Amino acid sequence: MLTTAQDSRPPAPSQHALPDPGERVPALSWPIVGIFTFAVALFSASTWAAVTDALPALATIAASAAAIFILFTVLHDASHYSISSHRWVNVAFGRVAMFFVSPLISFKSFSFIHIEHHRNTNDGDSDPDHFVSAAPWWQLPIRFPAMDVPYIGFLIRNLRRRPRTEILETVALMTVSVTVIVAAALTGQLWTLALIYLIPERVAMFVLAWWFDWLPHHDLEDTQRDNRYRATRNRVGSEWILTPLLLSQNYHLVHHLHPSVPFYRYVAAWRRNEAAYLERDSAMSTVFGQQLDAAQYHEWKRLNGKLAALLPVRMPRSSAARHASTHPIPVKRVEPLTPDSVKVTFDVPDHLRDQFRFQAGQHLTVKHRIDGKEVRRNYSICTSAASGELAIGVRHIAGGVFSTFAVETLRAGDVLELMTPTGSFGAPLEPLARRDYVAVAAGSGITPILSIVRTTMEIETESRFTVFYGNRTAESTMFADELDELEARYADRLRVIHIRSAEAHHPAALRGRIDLAMVRRLLADDPISIARWYLCGPSDLVMTMHEGLMTAGVPTERIHLELFRSTKQPAHIEGFVGADVTITLSGAAHTVELAAGETILESALKNNIDAPYACLGGACGTCKAKINTGAVSMEQNFALNTAEVDAGFILTCQSHPTTPTVAVDYDT
16 A cells, blocks of 8 residues: 555656755744834824825825735735744734735635635636736736735635635625725715825735736746646846845745745745756746746856755654554643544653654554553544654544543643554655645544645645545534645645535535545546545545545555544454464563464463554554564454565454464564
8 A cells, every 4th residue: 555656747857856945934933023013113104194294195105005015925924824833823913914905805715815826826717816917918007906806706706615704704894894984985084094095005906916916927828737837937136126125026936836935035945946946947037027947047147146055855754663662751732623622742752752753644552541441542643744743633532531531631741651653554755756645534534644744745845635524514623724724835736625514504515425426526637647545534434435446446555544443343263273472572582372263462462561552453553563484364454555464564463373383573
């Protein structure tokens, strides 16, 4: 299951990986705080000047328009969650900035529309900014100041796709805006309101449409899906004035390639990856509109200064543990995801960080004593393997001992016993790959998918991912905010399709239970063209999708499945005989007698050998070991791929010896 599938699209014409741009989202973007504070102060001053007639009308209009123009950058970065690594900070800045830029739609609605622009750049009516970027030159003076008109139209066409609270917020803002204008007209204050806001806002809209939409995109025919390096452009030259004047949007190509990079780091990101961008024939022009190819750009650079070289990609490493070993790990924080689920983040000590490194799609076994009894449960890691953070998602199960404890009682500072990461649901990543991936998940099955998606987007910067995620309602959707944030950060490469089974206002095409027919209809691609399929969730969903994909001709090695529990309880097979089993664990060899019908794991635990295990149903892979002597028969296997089985690995919780002597090694 983990062998690398053939790329579904032609490889990029490059020998350089395009890694992350070397720019991380800060805890708080102080440049944004600075320009936000300056813009609000400038708008306040111009408002005072308009009310008191302290300055000429043109001066107050220019000052207010400049403030609104600056606040759009705040709104823009907030929509991509670039202001802060804390989601609420982005939403707070975005909502305030949206009030100044255009109080006709909500911040969340703007974010949705803007992400659709990233996903469908230059693609006709699917791109809301095409209203400007593809307009005839003689219509531009009319269309520039009316840029919010296509945004409102786009939102109306997609009303059923948006949450009800978002639409209500937009309706409320429109109502308040109209009410204020009517009240100003009735009280004789319409001219004052026009000086303070109405005219400056149209002036700012004109400049924004010109500089943010038309300049980067006009006369480019490639869509974001066709060629993301030629769907928008950089403008080089006169950067001493152009970069501050356009607030770095002269490097708009960098923004489309790396949407989560803060605006003030676009130039640094370009310089870091210049060689890789040029090899991909990125669209560039001079400040005066002369188009440049790579050779012409090199000549321009020779005349205008040197830029930095490409830096290598940082690949996440696997755990240094030879086998699953247990350590006490403090809980760093417990965050509610839905009314019945939480995200638990761990504070791994520095001396254990190498042990708890993980690959995307792996899981942790958690041990804890509750009411005097040891409870052992398996949970998938939800964070990126490149993030340095370790966290799991836990959903409450009726009658579940640990899930009840985690949701209701667990707090930061508590200590849990964690096994080092195990499992092989994910697949190797290659920075140069250009692949299409699809994941199908339901409920808490999103947890390992989230880790795989996050890591893939960071490492394979040319690959695309579509996620089908099934839940009953929006309120029961785990990691909803994180998924929205990921879509914003990887706008043209990641698509999350929410399927709801118990939400009447959800679009009809996205209601019901996920099946292959629904996936094929919404995906609009041949399943065989997908490089890897990831399936995780209830066993009936996973097994039905698996069988359907195989019937459709998808090779087995391209289908990766993860079951939190086995589809049936193991039933010991009659006819097995006893055997002498040698078990190697932590460098020590133990030889034990295995009774007829016992599994290798059962014999190990009966003889006080602390072998790793979790689910006991062949679903998690925690008990994996390599067989060196003899032969066994496995009852169930939902955790090991074909390559691992061929290499001699077994699940000891499912393995019965078929020879008189057997030797297994957990340390391999």
